[in-house]
Amino acid sequence: MRFRLGQREYDETARLVMAIVNRTPDSFYDKGLTWAEDAAFERVREVVAQGADLVDIGGIKAAPGAEVDPVEEMRRVVGFVAKVREEHPGLVISVDTWRAEVARAVCEAGADVINDAWGGADAELPTVAAEFGATLVCTHTGGQAVRTRPHRVEYDDVRADIVASVTTQAERAVAMGVARDRVVVDPAHDFGKNTWHSLEATRRLSELVATGWPVLVSLSNKDFVGESLDLPVGERLTGTLAATALSAWFGAHVYRVHEVVETRQVLDMVSVIAGDLSPARVIRGLA
Amino acid sequence: MPSAPALLPRYTGRNDVLADLRSGAVDAIREGCAGVEQVVLVVATDRGPRHAMAPLGQRVGEHLLDLAVGRSDDVLREAPSPGHPPTTGPGTAPPAGLGPTAPAPVPWDASVDECRGRGEALGNGAPPSPLGPGAGYPALRMRAASSALVVVADGSARRGEKAPGHLDERASAFDHTLATALREADPAALLTLDPTLSADLLAHGRAPLQVAAAAMLTTAGRSSGDTGVEPTWRCDRVEVSDPFGVLHVVALLRRVG
Numbered sequence: 001m002r003f004r005l006g007q008r009e010y011d012e013t014a015r016l017v018m019a020i021v022n023r024t025p026d027s028f029y030d031k032g033l034t035w036a037e038d039a040a041f042e043r044v045r046e047v048v049a050q051g052a053d054l055v056d057i058g059g060i061k062a063a064p065g066a067e068v069d070p071v072e073e074m075r076r077v078v079g080f081v082a083k084v085r086e087e088h089p090g091l092v093i094s095v096d097t098w099r100a101e102v103a104r105a106v107c108e109a110g111a112d113v114i115n116d117a118w119g120g121a122d123a124e125l126p127t128v129a130a131e132f133g134a135t136l137v138c139t140h141t142g143g144q145a146v147r148t149r150p151h152r153v154e155y156d157d158v159r160a161d162i163v164a165s166v167t168t169q170a171e172r173a174v175a176m177g178v179a180r181d182r183v184v185v186d187p188a189h190d191f192g193k194n195t196w197h198s199l200e201a202t203r204r205l206s207e208l209v210a211t212g213w214p215v216l217v218s219l220s221n222k223d224f225v226g227e228s229l230d231l232p233v234g235e236r237l238t239g240t241l242a243a244t245a246l247s248a249w250f251g252a253h254v255y256r257v258h259e260v261v262e263t264r265q266v267l268d269m270v271s272v273i274a275g276d277l278s279p280a281r282v283i284r285g286l287a
Numbered sequence: 288m289p290s291a292p293a294l295l296p297r298y299t300g301r302n303d304v305l306a307d308l309r310s311g312a313v314d315a316i317r318e319g320c321a322g323v324e325q326v327v328l329v330v331a332t333d334r335g336p337r338h339a340m341a342p343l344g345q346r347v348g349e350h351l352l353d354l355a356v357g358r359s360d361d362v363l364r365e366a367p368s369p370g371h372p373p374t375t376g377p378g379t380a381p382p383a384g385l386g387p388t389a390p391a392p393v394p395w396d397a398s399v400d401e402c403r404g405r406g407e408a409l410g411n412g413a414p415p416s417p418l419g420p421g422a423g424y425p426a427l428r429m430r431a432a433s434s435a436l437v438v439v440a441d442g443s444a445r446r447g448e449k450a451p452g453h454l455d456e457r458a459s460a461f462d463h464t465l466a467t468a469l470r471e472a473d474p475a476a477l478l479t480l481d482p483t484l485s486a487d488l489l490a491h492g493r494a495p496l497q498v499a500a501a502a503m504l505t506t507a508g509r510s511s512g513d514t515g516v517e518p519t520w521r522c523d524r525v526e527v528s529d530p531f532g533v534l535h536v537v538a539l540l541r542r543v544g
Contacts, residue, residue, distance in 0.1 A: 282300035286293040287444070287451065287531030 003181045003214040003253070005054060005135050006092040006112030010214075013276040015248050015267040018054045018094060018256040019047035020220065023076040027061045029221050029233055029258055037080060044084055048091060050260040056115055057081060057106075058096035062191070064147050070101050078105045085110030094137075098146055100124035107132035115139075115256075117218075118146045119188065120169050130177030137184045137216055138169035142192030150192050158197045159204040162187045163211060170213050184254060186216040190223050198224035202243055202250075209251035216254035219243045220263075241266050249274070288312045288351055289535035290330070290344040290439045290491060309351070311526050311537045316355040316437060318523070319539045324433035326352065326388040327409060329495040329502075331395040331440070344439035344495065345390050352388060352437065396486060397494045399478060406501025409436075438499045440492020442466070442534025443485075450532020452489045461488055462534045465496070466527050469538040472520035474500035490534075506542065519544030 001012045010016065021043050025032040034040040044055055059076035060068045068076075077095060084093060094113035095106040098121045103114045107128060114129050116122075119141035129136040140162040144150060155161045166185035174180050187208055189198040201208075202219075209215050219225065225239040226232060241262055244255055248270035257263045271277035289312065292298045293305045303309075320326055330344030340346065393405055442462040445455035461484060468476035477500035485493035503520060525538040 277301070279300040281302040281304055282298060283293055283304045283531055285451065286298050287291050287533040287535075 001212055001214065003135075003184065004179070005094075005182075007090075008092060009181075010253065012214075012251070012253070013271070013274070014214075014253045015271055015276075016053035016254045017051065017260055017263050017267065018056050018216070018254050019043075019050075019052035019260050020256060020258050021047070021055045021057045022061075023057060023059045023080055024061050026065055027058075028063060040080060041083070041087070044088065044091075047260045048088060051264045052260045054092035054094055054113065054254075055084070056094040056096050056113075056256055057084070057111075058115075059102075060097075060147070062117060062147065064149065070099055073097065073099065073102050074105050077102070078109050081106045081111050082109040094135075098122050098125065100128050103128040103134075104131075107134050113137065113184075115186075115216075117186075117188070117191070118144075119165065119191070120172075121146045126173040126176040126178050129173065129182070130179075133179065133182070135182040135184060136173050136178050137186050138166045138173060138213075139186040139188045139191065140165045141188055144192035150190075150194060153192055153194060153197070155197065158193065158200050159207055162201060163208055166208070167211055167213065183213060184216050185211070185213040186218060189217065189219055193224075195224040195227040198222070199228065202247060205247055205250040205252060214254065215252040216256060217244075217247045217252045218256035219247065220255075220257040220259070237262060245270055288316070288348060288437060288439045288537060289441050289533075290347045291441070291533065291535065292343060292347070294347050295350055308528060308535055308537070309354070312351050313354045315524060315537050315539045316351055319541070320352075320355065320435045320437070322433075323435040326435050326437055328352070328388055328390045329409075329436055329438045329498050330390060330392050331491055331494050332392055334395050334491065341390075342392055344491070345392060348390075348437055348439040349388070391498065393494045393498050395491060395494055396482060397497075398482060399497055402494050402497035403478065403501040406498040406503075407505045409498070410502040410505025436499050436502060438492070438495050440495045440536070441490065442492065442529075442536060443488035443490045444533040445488050446529050446534060447532040452532075455488055457484065458488050458534075461485070461490065462529075465490070465492075465534070466525065466536060469536060469540065470522050470525045472522040472540050474503040474520065492536075503540070503542070 003010055021040055022030055022034050023040055025035040034043045047055060057077055059073040081093060081095060093111045094115045095111045096115040096117050097103055098116055098118040100122045103125055113135040114125060115137040116125050117139050119139040126136055142153060142161060170183045170185055173183050187201040189201060220240050221233055221236040225236045225243060229239045237259055244263055244266050248267055255263055268277060272279050289308060291305055294309050328345060328348045330342050330348055332342050393402060442465050443458040444450055445452035445458045448454045477496045480493045482493060520540050521543050523539045523541055528535050
């Protein structure tokens with residue numbers, strides 16, 4: 001299995017860090033830390049220096065909140081994408097949007113990946129990805145409406161629902177012209193899922209990997225980590241990294257994260273244990 | 288030549304810790320083996336091996352020889368990409384470009400007399416002893432004018448509290464004797480190294496060095512037609528390092544008469 005993000009090509013042993021860059025005043029974790037454009041630019045420079053493989057730029061928080069229309073969303077992200085592309089020509093740029101019109105604008109500005117976090121809410125999104133040769137992330141939301149929280153959601157088999165949903169979206173995207181090696185799937189922890197569902201999605205992640213599509217996981221500081229450990233936002237890094245390590249072992253390929261340094265270390269450690277990467281520096285007992 | 292496992296691709300991490308040491312060793316081999324018709328690789332057997340591979344010294348020596356002739360540059364590569372960890376073969380084929388190579392393994396704990404006997408045999412043109420894995424190599428005879436010995440050997444491994452064998456106060460003096468003998472091209476001094484002390488200090492190079500020393504003395508005498516003459520050797524280079532508590536030495540000695 002090989003897949004492409006921008007100009008880069010990866011194989012099944014890839015474990016890539018996708019650094020979150022919010023262009024929002026109200027996201028749950030950073031609470032507007034990079035709302036100012038200068039701060040957002042600095043965040044990009046920082047995560048690139050820390051070893052991020054790509055950035056994921058978002059203009060709307062996932063949770064319910066103030067309405068952000070397409071014009072405002074584009075105002076937040078399009079010019080920013082263009083400037084990031086100018087400053088970092090080789091950086092893979094993803095944009096977190098479900099709207100085709102926003103996707104078109106950011107692709108024109110230089111985005112490489114459309115991260116459709118709301119699972120096909122806008123049916124025209126694959127058309128835009130196909131037109132620009134962008135990579136499309138197909139996400140499981142269990143039919144949850146955009147920017148809503150799950151309430152009393154149940155599945156017969158959440159793993160099966162995830163696999164069926166994302167593979168259907170992926171094949172549809174390919175049928176609409178997206179290159180097969182430019183489709184990524186995401187089980188979308190916490191989206192349309194309670195903690196039990198997200199834990200099941202994690203525990204059985206290898207079954208999603210087995211579909212052959214590259215897998216993105218977005219675990220960072222989420223509520224399923226918080227509820228698992230009974231910890232608030234801000235104290236979930238250790239739990240996030242544990243889930244990251246297991247997901248890496250189960251074969252996920254892209255990790256959407258807030259903390260790049262720690263994630264990079266965990267992923268490299270898993271890669272080394274798996275035999276996919278040599279240890280960084282070895283001399284103990286070998287001098 | 289040092290025998291650190293980290294010189295081998297299979298043990299080298301993304302950061303090639305011993306790159307400079309390897310580079311120096313390869314340069315010395317190129318310089319010392321240029322134009323020779325055959326190479327004899329003098330190595331020690333492993334101490335308490337728990338594997339069926341050729342002795343470590345032989346594998347390291349063969350790898351360095353490979354690098355010297357440009358047959359293997361895998362360890363000089365960029366960082367390995369995921370999915371392609373560094374690998375190496377068993378290293379049993381003779382390297383090309385330097386003429387045939389024969390390994391001459393000696394038991395790591397061989398007595399001085401045994402080492403002397405093996406070295407004299409080599410110096411007198413006998414093929415290397417078949418001890419240890421050597422199948423597949425041609426039976427070579429060492430000819431003084433066209434042969435080179437590549438000796439894979441280290442000093443002590445107890446040169447500090449972080450050393451593999453922890454600190455042994457005797458290590459410094461022992462290593463000084465070894466390094467001085469090489470620097471002064473004095474094979475007789477190498478033959479004074481004590482096997483028991485060497486074993487205590489985890490100095491894995493004592494036996495091969497003493498085989499080489501005896502060969503040097505024998506070759507010198509034979510070439511002059513008088514076994515009683517003093518050897519005439521010179522040291523063209525010697526590099527000593529111990530960043531990890533193990534004495535690594537790269538030295539090049541030439542016969543000058």
